[in-house]
Amino acid sequence: MSELKRLAYVEDDPDIRAIAELALVDIGGFDLSLFSCGQAAVEGMEGAGPDLILMDVMMPGMDGFETVRRLRKIESLSATPIVFMTAKAQVQDIQQYKDLSLSGVITKPFDPMSLGQDVRDIWRAIQSGQAHEPSVLTAWQRQ
Template identity: 35%
Template sequence: MLVVDDDEVIRQLIAVNLQLEGFEVATAVDGQDCLDKVREVGPDVITLDVMMPRLDGWVTAVRLRQDPATSHIKVVMITARAQEHDVRRGEEIGVDAYVAKPFDPNHLIQTVRKLAAVSK
């Protein structure tokens, strides 16, 4: 499990909630950090914030999908921008799920659990 968010409070909130559910969690501070760590971590699921410095969530998701070594990883976009065109853009990229901020931690956990089970 790799949690990617530039906001430390949100990153820790997501990580702690997932750890309490038994997930092994690594974190990254932005899209570039995610791409630097993804092979080492080998996550089944990545939660990816959209609005981040250096590399945003959209570009990061595209790069994950383009790389044969990471294209199988499930991606959950977490964003305050949940308009229909954003959801469509995510579908075009191949994002597996979309969670709008502010999010219910239980909903996020259920989404991640479902995707992790599919990737096993």
């Protein structure tokens, strides 16, 4: 099983980006590349070389769905696991996520103290071949 080291996070809200950076870098110990919108991610993600991509769904301009579709067209990123971090985790939303072949969904609000572990748990499921459909980690499951 390979170790998860490099993450990329796409989030338009600067406050959420800052909290996630603290949670993933300072607490989680990951190398992190941050992108403020889908277009920036499409333009710069390949150079970041992430092991796993975390992404917001609701972003102005290019939303998470379109960003995923465009990232999947980049050969070096086509198989990189993508996990949505979103408040949109209703039943109808989950079916859309399955259609995108996402590796997981972490609901907002997320717990900064456990975010790194949540990401590692999804990574372990991916590495063990158990992630055939998105794992949804909701706030109540983390308690």
